[in-house]
Amino acid sequence: xxxxxxxxxxxxxxxxxxxxxxLGYIIIERNWYSSCGEIDIIARSKDLNTLxxxxxxxxxxxxxxxxxxxxxxxxxxxxxxxxxxxxxxxKIDMDCRIDVIGISHEKGNMKIVEHIKNAF
Numbered sequence: 752x753x754x755x756x757x758x759x760x761x762x763x764x765x766x767x768x769x770x771x772x773x774l775g776y777i778i779i780e781r782n783w784y785s786s787c788g789e790i791d792i793i794a795r796s797k798d799l800n801t802l803x804x805x806x807x808x809x810x811x812x813x814x815x816x817x818x819x820x821x822x823x824x825x826x827x828x829x830x831x832x833x834x835x836x837x838x839x840x841x842k843i844d845m846d847c848r849i850d851v852i853g854i855s856h857e858k859g860n861m862k863i864v865e866h867i868k869n870a871f
Contacts, residue, residue, distance in 0.1 A: 759856070763809035764791050766861045767852045776803065785836050788829035793837065801846045804834040806870070809854040809861070822851055827871040 768778050775797030783790045792805040808821050834849055853865040 759809060760807075763854045763856070763861060764807050766854060767792060767805065767807045767863070770852070770863050770866075771805070783833070783837065785833050787832040787836050790830060790833050790837065801848060802838075802843055804830065804837070804847065804849045806830050806849070806851045807854065808851060809856055822870070831871065 764781060768781065771778065771792070771794055776794040777799070778792060778794050779802075780793040781791070783793055790804050791807040794803050794805060795801065796803055806822060806826070810821060830849060834847065837843070838847060848869045849871055851865070851867045851870040852863060853867075854861050855864045856862075
């Protein structure tokens, strides 16, 4: 059985995918796992020239620490290593970056609060 946190995370990732789709991104993978960690979303930019690894963070409106601020240096390093492994394993030869999408929610209503490109 999934926890409330796990269900909320899945909903937030789906919401982020809808947001990215509205901007013209093409979603390639969701919840890509490796020995280094997980990448929430892997997408191609609207111009198709950039592969984007996206960390999605969701926090309740009014939380002490905001969604984007909740990405620790340890988590950033895990995402970076996982992205490097994805690039290596898939022989990616294009520009890449890591973004963070922060989502706030209250009673199931979600909204994008920040989309930071080249976050780390």
